[in-house]
Amino acid sequence: MKAVGHRANLPITDPNALVDFDAPKPAPDARDLLVKIAAVAVNPVDWKVRLKFPVPAGETRILGWDACGTVEAVGASARRFKPGDQVYYAGALVRPGSNAEYQTVDERIVGHKPKSLSNAEAAALPLTTITAWELLFDRLGMARDGGKGQSLLIIGGAGGVGSILIQLARQLTALDIIATASRPETSAWCRSLGAHQVIDHAKPLGDQLKALGTPQVDCIAALTETETHFPALAEALKPQGRIAVIDDPKAIDVNLLKRKSASLHWEFMFTRSMFETADIAQQGALLDEVAALVDAGRLRTTLGERYGAINAANLKRAHAFIESGKAKGKVVLEGF
Numbered sequence: 001m002k003a004v005g006h007r008a009n010l011p012i013t014d015p016n017a018l019v020d021f022d023a024p025k026p027a028p029d030a031r032d033l034l035v036k037i038a039a040v041a042v043n044p045v046d047w048k049v050r051l052k053f054p055v056p057a058g059e060t061r062i063l064g065w066d067a068c069g070t071v072e073a074v075g076a077s078a079r080r081f082k083p084g085d086q087v088y089y090a091g092a093l094v095r096p097g098s099n100a101e102y103q104t105v106d107e108r109i110v111g112h113k114p115k116s117l118s119n120a121e122a123a124a125l126p127l128t129t130i131t132a133w134e135l136l137f138d139r140l141g142m143a144r145d146g147g148k149g150q151s152l153l154i155i156g157g158a159g160g161v162g163s164i165l166i167q168l169a170r171q172l173t174a175l176d177i178i179a180t181a182s183r184p185e186t187s188a189w190c191r192s193l194g195a196h197q198v199i200d201h202a203k204p205l206g207d208q209l210k211a212l213g214t215p216q217v218d219c220i221a222a223l224t225e226t227e228t229h230f231p232a233l234a235e236a237l238k239p240q241g242r243i244a245v246i247d248d249p250k251a252i253d254v255n256l257l258k259r260k261s262a263s264l265h266w267e268f269m270f271t272r273s274m275f276e277t278a279d280i281a282q283q284g285a286l287l288d289e290v291a292a293l294v295d296a297g298r299l300r301t302t303l304g305e306r307y308g309a310i311n312a313a314n315l316k317r318a319h320a321f322i323e324s325g326k327a328k329g330k331v332v333l334e335g336f
């Protein structure tokens with residue numbers, strides 16, 4: 001089968017950063033689906049793995065953790081899907097990714113594709129949706145329809161995760177949503193997705209929050225550049241507030257939260273698949289619930305840009321764009 005992968009940790013400007021190659025078609029394990037890939041999205045995890053995780057000698061690692069496709073075969077004990085079903089999922093970090101014609105994936109972390117979306121529109125959603133959902137409901141502990149009279153500050157609102165988190169918070173809670181964006185187009189995007197207010201993460205956050213009349217917030221989703229923003233976020237958090245972090249800060253001073261008895265929560269969307277936690281099937285269930293919300297017109301795709309067919313040349317362009325930190329919604333590639 002056609003696949004795109006990497007054999008070394010190379011900068012995206014290197015011609016061999018990603019290569020087209022021929023890989024054997026995988027066979028599904030007991031709980032797996034074999035999926036024929038139709039479309040994929042690119043996330044920051046793709047370039048981070050490409051640059052930082054050594055590839056075993058002689059291997060070519062297939063990246064890609066967002067896919068939409070059709071089930072071609074199911075493992076002996078898979079029960080939720082049958083051949084021909086259309087699915088969307090992020091997959092597991094510890095298994096080969098979705099930048100290939102076929103992929104095997106544990107059915108418990110797979111959702112039925114929203115019927116009202118095209119393949120590309122659906123591929124934009126899974127990884128960021130799982131992240132945003134788990135952050136909001138499992139880590140910050142927000143109740144469905146809860147949060148009345150409370151505020152949520154989302155740092156990096158127009159990125160992949162922010163674009164779906166704004167929508168989930170707006171549609172499924174009563175929170176007052178303040179998102180950050182630094183450009184006119186990303187600011188307008190955040191508002192169109194449901195942010196009540198947008199402030200600029202390139203300017204001092206505290207002054208802008210005061211100007212909004214919300215000097216302190218109840219919850220913070222620190223999605224991007226947390227290391228830089230953390231002192232201002234600790235300042236902006238109400239006593240007994242909650243902050244959830246998803247990126248890779250090298251050092252943050254958690255003592256800044258002590259005086260306020262504020263809590264820090266990690267969200268890592270690969271935890272459930274990496275450790276096969278007892279509640280791993282929650283990810284398939286939440287993707288199904290989100291598909292129903294999309295088909296009911298309450299949530300929309302976060303597709304921002306189409307980068308053409310799934311091949312090394314187009315994926316290199318997509319990686320370079322995501323590495324720039326300038327994404328508005330998701331970058332998607334479709335077909336081989």
Ligand SMILES: NC(=O)c1ccc[n+]([C@@H]2O[C@H](COP(=O)([O-])OP(=O)(O)OC[C@H]3O[C@@H](n4cnc5c(N)ncnc54)[C@H](OP(=O)(O)O)[C@@H]3O)[C@@H](O)[C@H]2O)c1
Pocket residue numbers: 043044045127128131155156157158159160161162180181182183186187201223224225228245246247248267268269270322325326327328329
């Ligand atoms: N833990 C997990 O499970 C998990 C899951 C998904 C992602 N992540 C990580 O979370 C981070 C965000 O992911 P993503 O997919 O949302 O990224 P993304 O789509 O690449 O984010 C792009 C956005 O970042 C904003 N941004 C750029 N510089 C910023 C700054 N200094 N402060 C605040 N925002 C800034 C940009 O807004 P403007 O253009 O308006 O400046 C842009 O819209 C990445 O590090 C990713 O690896 C973790």
